[in-house]
Amino acid sequence: MDPKYIQYHSRLLDFYLGSAMHKKIGVLDIETTGLSPQNSHFILGGLLIYQEEGVTLRQYFAESLEEERETLLAYLRDIQQLDILITYNGKHFDLKFLQGRMRALSLWEDFIFPFNLDLYLLINGHSSLRKLLPNLKQKTVENFMGLWGDRADEISGAESVELYKRFLYTKDPEIRRLIMLHNSDDVLQLSQLLPVTEKSDIHKAFFSLxxxxxxxxxxxxxxxxxxxxxxxxxxxxxxxxxxxxxxxxxxxxxxxxxxxxxxxxxxxxxxxxxxxxxxxxxxxxxxxxxxxxxxxxxxxxxxxxxxxxxxxxxxxxxxxxxxxxxxxx
Known part of the structure; x- marks a missing residue:
């Protein structure tokens, strides 16, 4: 793993989240076929895991719609081992979608997610970036933080949905690579956004969140x-x-x-x-x-x-x- 993805350390984050040395922290992002868990499917889950041994990026790709249940279960098993999740709008999309698919697939009714540090909610409600930037999409914030040049993916989230539909029929490994690259870049870039907490009213943010x-x-x-x-x-x-x-x-x-x-x-x-x-x-x-x-x-x-x-x-x-x-x- 590139050393630039080493875990960000902050005295204030350690105070609120516990010492990072003693916590298993994961950065999470998912790809789906749509916005509604009632009529859409889980395609791919990305998880960047920080632990004492180092940093590990794991991806869980459903090769077919029939594999969704098995793939999602493997993803959830690894999420369950974490103490803290870092997401970007995860409260209102990623985790909510996963909960919906668990219900739809009758999976793990008593599953409890680790604590979720949602950077979107922190930035949106407790920083001045909302006034400075045209929007708070993850890529916009990445650009503001000087991270845009680190991206290698060539597609958007909407394009990944269309590509997955093609993949289901063709099983083209190049399509799989493009979808997984988009997801891995989302996760890796999100892991580098933690310094944005320095631009927030962090004490008010944690009081609220x-x-x-x-x-x-x-x-x-x-x-x-x-x-x-x-x-x-x-x-x-x-x-x-x-x-x-x-x-x-x-x-x-x-x-x-x-x-x-x-x-x-x-x-x-x-x-x-x-x-x-x-x-x-x-x-x-x-x-x-x-x-x-x-x-x-x-x-x-x-x-x-x-x-x-x-x-x-x-x-x-x-x-x-x-x-x-x-x-x-």
Whole structure:
């Protein structure tokens, strides 16, 4: 593998996603015969996997429509081994399409995807690139980041669909090569887009998009009626409920059937401030001492309409770690 595809490292990404040295991270992109999983097929899946041994690019190509089920199953098996997925609009297309095909093919009803870092959602909602660029298509962002010259493929996604139809009849290896080259370039180029996170309001982005805390994936953080709400999904679902965490009266609700969890923690409201009292938890919060908004065990999460995203995310991360410690795992 070309050394330019070595994994991008960032102190902030390590904070939110966990140390890359200890995580299996995959970059994902798929090719399909259409947009709807109800009447379209999975053609090809690409997966660039970062692990301690190095970087590996794997592709899963369905030689026929009859092979779709077997090919998709092999793809899902490798996805399941990952801790984090990196996609580009994966939430609304790639993963959604895969879920639809799993249902259509009666495959793996309890399959749970790893945490998905969707770079499109991060750029679209939490950076100025939307105002600077004509659109946020992956190739447009690649060009902005100076990556366009690294592409070798000669076709578009729409052309790959037409080529696959021809391949089904001809089995022409050159057509297969063109389709697979398009997919591999999409995956390899996407792997180089991670530095675009530097051009985003990253703390606000992760507050909005969520982040993983081991096998719990936080997807929503909100302030509501004097409480801090934390919601998300479970990678290893279980059912658990409690109304006390250490010396804090709160609500913890974990459901194995929906694979979701929710937590509500009381916060102090005073003079326009929303403050977390860390002293009531059996957890080391010394890492918060670096923030100006932390003093004597109290952390200001919100001041008026201004959310302190970095501090709030850090508090949520530590509290979620504490909750994991009391879960009957």
């Amino acid at each position: 969520g982040f993983p805390v081991e096998d719990l994936h936080v997807s929503k953080i909100a302030f509501h009626s004097g409480n801090l709400q934390i919601c998300g999904s479970q990678q290893n679902p279980l059912t658990y409920a409690a109304y006390q965490l250490d010396d804090c009266s709160c609500s913890l609700d974990f459901d194995r059937y929906s694979e979701e969890f929710s937590m509500e923690l009381p916060i102090i409201k005073r003079s326009g401030l929303m403050i977390a009292d860390t002293r009531v938890f059996d957890k080391d919060f010394s890492a918060l001492q670096k923030y100006d908004t932390y003093d004597s065990g109290f952390l200001v999460l919100k001041q008026g309409d201004t959310v302190h995203y970095r501090e709030t995310n850090h508090f949520v991360k530590l509290i979620t770690e504490r909750v994991r410690e009391v879960l009957p795992i």
